[in-house]
Amino acid sequence: MSEKRFSEDVCQYNYTKERLWERSYLLVKCAELHLEEEYRLYQARLWSSFLGVFCLLHVLITIAHCVILLLTCDHIHMIIADVVIYLATSFVILTILGINFCENFARRHSWITYMSSVVAALAFVSADIFQGTYHYYTHDWALDTFYDTYIIYIIYMFLPMPIISGALLLGVTVSVVYITYFGIYIATEYYMAYDYARFSVYIVHHVCFNLLGMFFRIMNDIVVRSSFLDRHQYIMEKIWLRNARRQEKLVLHSIIPPQIAKPIQDDIQNRLARKVRGLAARRSPGVMENVMAIQIHPEVSVLYADVVNYTHLTTTVNVEKLVRLLHDLFVRFDLAATQFEVQRIKFLGDCYYCVAGLTPPSPDHAKSCVGLSLSMITHIQEVRREHEVPINMRIGVHSGSVIAGVIGEAKLQYDIWGTDVTIANHLESTGTPGFVHVSASTLKELEPSEYTIIPGTDAALEDPVLGKNNITTFLISAQTSHHSPSRSLERIDSYADIDIYARPDIYRSKTINEELRQEFRMMPVCSFKQIFSCRKRNQSIDLPSPGVTKFCLVYRDSNLECKYLHSPDLMFKYSMLLAWSMGCSLAYIQLLTQNRNLLLEAIVLDAVVLTCLTVLLVISWYKKFCWLRYGNNENDRHRFGKLSCWIFRTSEKIQASLSLRISIYLFIICAYNSVICIVLDQDQLVAASKKHEEHRGGRRGGVRRGAA
Template identity: 30%
Template sequence: MQDDSRDCVELNTTNPKDLSHQTRDINQNGKQNERKGTHKDNNSAQNGGKQPSGSGINQLNIELGIAKTKKSPEPLQACTSLRTTNPTSNGIANSSLPEASEEDNTISCVRKCFQSSRTNHDCSEAEPEIIEVPERQSARIRRNAASGACRCYQAVRLGFLQCLEDTPFVVPGLVLIILFCVTIIVVIAARHLTGHVGPLAVVCVVLCLCVPLLVCLPCLPSLRRCEQMLALSIWFTLFITAIVFIFTDKVDTPWEQVAFFLFLSLSVYTILPLTVWWAMIFGIGASVCHIIIISVIVSVNHPRPRDVAVQLVANVVLFLCINCVGLFHLWLTENGRRKSTMSRETFSYNRSKRATQKRDQEHLLLSVLPRYIAMELKGEVVKGLSSTFTGAENKPNFHNLYVKQHKDVSILYADIVGFTSLASTCTPEELVVILNKLFGKFDDIAKKNECLRIKILGDCYYCVSGLPDPIPHHARNCVKMGLDMCTSINKLREATGVDISMRVGVHSGNVLCGVIGSLKWQYDVWSNDVTLANRMESGGVPGRVHITEETLGNLGGKYQVEEGNGASRDSALEGRKTYLVIDPNTQNSKDSKPKVNNLATNSRPKQRASVRMSQYLQSWKSINPFSELNRTEESIAVPISPTSDIGQSQEDTESANHQPYTYYQENRRSFVSENGSMQSLDPLDVSGTKTKKLNWLTLLFSDINMEKQYLQSEVNDMHQSAACLALIFTAIFTVQMLTSQKNTPLAISYGVTLPVQLLILLVISIGFLKKWNTKIPCCMKWISLPYGLITKSVLRLFLVFTCLLITLLMAILNIVFIPGDNCLSVSNSGTALDDLNLYSVPYYLYCCLMAMLGVVVFVRVCFSVKLFLLTLALVVYLALFLYVYAPRSDCYIMQLYNRSNTSGVLNEPKLMSGIWLCVFYIACLILARQDELACRVEFLLEKCFEKEREEMEMTENVNKLLLKNLLPCHVTNFFIGKNVPNQDLYSQSCESVCVMFASVPEFKEFYTEDSVNKDGLECLRFLNEIITDFDELLSKPKFNVIEKIKTIGTTYMAAAGLTNPTRGEERKDSDACKHNVRSMVDFAMALMGRLENINRHSFNNFKLRIGINHGPVIAGVIGAHKPQYDIWGNAVNVASRMDSTGILDKIQVTEETAHVAESIGFVVTKRGIVNVKGKGQLTTYFINTEPSLQHS
């Protein structure tokens, strides 16, 4: 016993309490056994972990499922899969709710272990457990069996559905062939016809080939890839079967196996994955083979050559008709597939191109604004466009304000001292390059020091640390950035000899940040602390960082400082203690004024300062604005592969050209969901919204509105279907005329129905004739009158239904004129029976088959209508051939087999009519369903494409509006949609540009930061109303030459004449100058009027102070990480001074601008000589605003 236990298991020491708890989880009914087992386990634990030689202990631990097998005998093999308990991890003891599979495995192991222990007669304590386990095991077996069966069913079902998607025609074709073979075998067996051993053997071979294929197709995807070879092999097998049927029959007739070859020819065009030419070769080849074989065999044995010739001509007509109908169906599906593929490729290309543009536009947006502001603005623009389209626009009383408050930030202002004199010596291109290099370098420094650049104002640069996310060491970041900026400028000065330096001011406090206005959004900050930081810069020292006491308190002793004495340089700092930061890397910090390197200056006396500056700045590796937007054309040309197989690659397109029915396969893909329903496509839909569904049985849209749209949609190819049906109708008429004995009743019946049929087909074809409406003579204009009626689905369905019903009726109507009702009375007279010409009976069957095929040619007719017509035709035809006109078939069989009833199965019209009617019925249903599915999927795709186009157009319009609010349109077009080299910068010299600065100086007193105004937020809301109203004026056509540049605090900056005039609008410089000045003065007066209107509604008395000047300017985009469009030049500086030195409610202009304004009809008043900073004494004028009403 002791050795046996060692050989079976090796037990691990485990906590007795955990073992007891685990025992209760396994079997709650065996509490007594648990207590006993725990007691025994405690005894083993007290023995130092050594296991005694007792079967009870072995049994206990095995029952708990903690046994670790070493070399277990056969009864314990089930225990080897159990999880080993680690005493350190105690995994089992901590698992209070074990999984069901683990519990079942444990119970199974326990039962087997008990059975093993019973052989040793040492498990009397576990007898109650042995009674419990089999019951639970049987329940588990039942659950596992049910679960396994369910999983097997789901796997087979999903595999079959996937097989239907991959091979939509092969599977129904195999099912149809199997049913046909089974039917032939059953008929032969039922009639006891031992003489048909050859056909029976061939049919059994075909059946043995098709059944394994049908079973293996869902399970073997590799077999489905060989679909073409598979379909061709099945077709050749059927072709050989038909040949065998011909040669094994006792009596040879011209109409023998015509239906079989009609089906073979039709399947070539509709089922086999062949191109048009190969399908024609196989289809016509099969028809020619039948005609040749029958002509050779029958002409030798048939006693009446005239009847043979007539029947062979009828066969030729039938084969020509079936090949034409099949070719029409193949051409129609190929044409639809080709159009679908082209539309998908075009849409995929356009979508990828628009996606690239969207990505560029979004990057452009995010490069100017922080993400949280950009997304909020974008959402508001989308909401505004949606409300405009739906007509539900509800304008609020106040415009939206995108401003938030941030506390504990540091603001840095930096100004390049001496840059104005340097800019005066630069060309426009040099100025833009120098500014971009300088501020691009500052952007890199800001990014490295966790600072966010706010704006560039001329040569002034200011940024904030602590936005948009809080940063604890914001003050250190700004001071470090200021020191790095000074170091960079010092190196630049020493290398080039250009006398420039950096003056930096830093202050810490709270800010309001965001955007105001509705045009030319720029991220900005407002607060009294921002104003103080600006004053710290103007009151600072060149080459030093000037900080306030608040900033010093946030440095934490990181830097050494000295007294700044800012009040001595700026009176606004009176009463404040300021400090100058000592650069740790500078040896002599007291030398505040940087020295110019005279050696560098004298070494290159012939070069201008701007040239030396440009050459040195080339060594700075800065990023050009919007460099990420530069892409080659190849990146756009690669289509994005959308979901649901909508996007087709070039390889897929080429392979699709060799598979005509791929049109169905591609459109049907991803329609069958896991629950078996027809899932609608969800193409190119990144948002995840699902379109409508198709009913898997009726193929109707689940959405009634979608179904109505489909039914009311215009059918462009109805004339083609009408022509094909006319061909079938003509073929039926020809065959009946050739094979009927009494043609007078036949001619009368067709004489009545043919005009009605042709009239209906003509009305159906009106849509085709409408295209040549302009070419139709006036006397024939009436022909297009029914066009409005044919677009109506109800009338169109009625006309098609009537036309098909007439065709189905005429296929069988004239069989009543075939003599044969008294064939039984003349059966004894051989001559009289031979004179009946009953060979026309099988040809009426073929006419019925062709008429049923005519239902399929109208691809846009609803499947339920086709199902009704085909079912009605099948029932009527079967009733007529099997019962009503069965005596004619019997008489014909008597005639063929010398008045004997021992006829062959394959040559009996009554019996074969039932088989072939059912075969063609099923085949027509398959084709009708596939056509309906293809049309509906194509319609659904068009709807999805239309929806996607609308969404993309909406996105494009949103991005255009956003970009319009960021940059001028001509600047945006420069960066987007063109292959711009990475090294190119946008810069433009503009002549005769009129610049305006309009400010609201009184707003400074209005702005207060208290709890009532939410720390200034409500004051900014009022400023936002003013700026937004100003922006709305720019939407008027009279101000289309004016571009808003930016807002600086309460100052509104705009310029006229920045865009290049288009053809037909080119003016001389003098005319352009006058036009720009007129537009700007009118705009300035409109601003004053709009502010007056705001004052009346808000009970305020704000006044504008406006300065205008004109002249040449330089426009460009600068900045690495936040590109910014701006203009520079003397005209800009003077216009700014005209504003700062102006008077409230006045428009101040320079003398040159006053002369231009006076020449175009404005009244000007001389103000006198004004001292302008940087320009000295200037004579200025006021434009009289009273007579301006005639211009507004």
Template identity: 55%
Template sequence: MYREGSFYHTGKWKRRKSCKLRFSSESLWEPSYLKAKCKELGLEEEYLRYQIRLMISYLRVFFVLNIIVTALHCFVIIVFTNYKHSLIVDIPFFLVPSAAILLCLSINFFEQFVLRHRWVMTASSIAATIISVSADIGKCAYHYNWTLNNTFDTYNLCMIYMFLPITSLVLAVSLGSLVSLAYILYFLYCMAYMRFYSGDKEFGLATVDVFHYLCFNMLGMFFRMMNDALVRSSFLDRHQFMMEELWLRNARRQESMLLNSILPPQIAKSLQKSIKERIIETDNGLMFQRSRVHFSSLMAIQIHPDVSILYADVVNYTHLTTTLTVEKLVQVLHDLYARFDMAASMYKVQRIKFLGDCYYCVAGLSEPDPDHAICAVSLGIAMIANIQEVRKKRELNIDMRIGVHSGNLFAGVIGVAKLQLDIWGFK
């Protein structure tokens, strides 16, 4: 139940209520949808670049892990091996392939080269896999170790599915399946060899664990699919965030340009700050009256010394209102004041407002200018030329009185809901 004035009655609750999760639409974030969304937005190429950069970062982690694993393995061999003469063979069997793998994969760190020649990632991954698997099987064959354990075959499969820079799921699964097949064939060869020479018909019947490789490849496939979905989702979220950030930055720039065209910069800055605080207070569920009081307290009157004000009003405006229709009179004033605005912008004079047939503006208000009087007089001369053009164009007997005065004035913004810059106390 809700109560009047409670949290549930505020706009914030309404926004939260409208943003409730809809679990029935979660299917939209499946891999097929994410891939179609990237193609729809034209981001597939950018996503591939993003994926390559991520894989290069994964490869850096693999380099560290591979060095640690190789060092630990060599340490265990040195400490716990009883036959010291075998160290001459075993240590190179680990160090040389490990160094060759790292050297082969290090080409992927040249990002720009890899982005131009993407086949390099696949070629280096296949070469690294061949080196690792060949070294593992070769070491076992050299020692006549026919009961190969599941240490380095699992390590090689983890390397393929988790760390190697292979962007294609099909290629990763194919490479993992070929590696599994190579180990299975080696096991079968070992079984046949031992049965032929030892006559032990029961030997090795349980060593070829096909289901081990089948399940591990399925696990690697699942990891690749889920990782691709997560990466695509984060990529789309990041793209949306960047687009919203650009839109917000552009909106702020337009807001600043709009305020600066209406208000002096020193007033516009304090106004923008006040608007932000007002939005934050509204989002926090504070009373609107409180934000109004806080907002209006910032609107202080400012003194502007050494400025020039220009007044211009239409001569015999009452006669024009009786001889012209309302639409034609508004068109004449719009044409005239539009020309005045362009001339005011050229001479850095800020228009304050229209008062019916009166147009008045101030020079030196937005930025202090020692030549404010010259700017105001130059604007008045430009206005005379504009009046003559409008009179000739519309065939009207129209004229204006223009006056310029220099001195000090008080200026400020009045109102809360609808702001208006005005000046008072010119002296």
């Protein structure tokens, strides 16, 4: 999304960063990048890891609960059924939820995750309700439920329900069941008839815990989606960088052989690394000496090719057409050289010379050079017909030894030298157009029956260099070579004709998509398995491990931890919305349960707390409201007043300051505690106890057990 910026003389407003941390934006971004399916699979793995944590915690909590019951209850024989119900229910729940650990089965049947979560939650609720109703009718005990809040927590935090609305529906259903139980069995026993205020307090209690659960789910989804998109960007940049390096390597190796290019690349990387560390980017000693080292190649074949009538073309054809013609011709030659595994050295005007058997060494170097020569003659004949120009090729091939190396400092140039290179050059200059002029040493490396061979030219007999080196020459015809290999005369029109899909430097979306899937499968999910085998996980990541502790997730590097803690909190407004909702709920509960003696103090405290929370809510959400009102039109620049500008600056300052946020959170906690302390005032508790005893009237002398 383009940046939404409003600037006036008074202030400047920017909502871009906050927008990146909104769930609506992240949903759209995942859909645009076609990542929803991969995100769903990763989310399934993530919730599976959460479920594993829940199973361990639930076993510990159930055991601790049962032990406390057995040690503290005076009527042990009456609660044996409770212990059996709790243990049996835990076993059933863990068995039902265990289906989700079969990842392949759960992936093929996505409804399994929802059905198992619903069945497990309802089984838990049924056991808790059954235990209360059992004692109500059997032992005349009116017992409050024990696991109501606990079940709501596990629905939102642990059960594998990826869709937030599904978790909300299940949480509300569980709350309705518990509220109904409370109204039938608890409220009628402990409160006066038609005490709707007390009943509404219990409803607010469940509403607040569902709000907490929704807050956790939404925040979790935002953080996970944002991390998922960051991971996608990292993977794509890594792929693009790797492809760029492959292209760079391909281009470099087309100019300089790999064994010479590698020390140069290593030296550049070392200098860049030294510069990053703040050191002087000095060249590594001995690098250029290694590059300049003379390399002798004893068994190679050198090919020289020259365009006949090129000088005439420069005077009869315009420059643009001539350049296009040479480009078309040399592109064909390069593709053919790639097919025949011949390394082109360079262009010299209209001269094209290359060598076979250089890197890597090949016993068929002479055959490769001759095959390329015949293919070049075929291509130039096609260019002559297509462009209607009188051109031809004169080619010379000689086999022997050469000296190779790189010269230059600012601009490197790879070249070959030696007597055999000079001989190949003279073979070309004394050759006949349309034929391949080869020496006897080259002919020895060939199978004569595959070619049409005739004696060399008279010019070769008179050439002083060829005569001095006792070179006997022959001509190989391109017209009647019926025994020549099929690929020698094969036309190559594009990279596709030389199996370009086998080359690693070509971008293929299918390969990238598969690599994306593999990387997403390697993303950590914070499970126990990963904690104890994190080394194996880190092997799939190219970057070094940042050094995070396994359990507390704290950077071992104090500088990184400090930088992380002082990063802006762009989701601060969601925390303020939750804090304001909880504050309103506490104030409502306080006013309904407060006695008249402390009513004024309660009203004043509630007014102060709600005013402060409302101010913080407005400050944190004001920028969002302005973006909704003015941010849809980039050309609409609204003039903000001084108060608006102060709110913008204050909100940004709170987001960027860790100390301010901690101070705000501490103030909210203290305000909550003040409200709760008044609710739990001793006078109110005594009055409620007397009223409770009077209402019971001795009909039920039950023992109240459990916790909300």
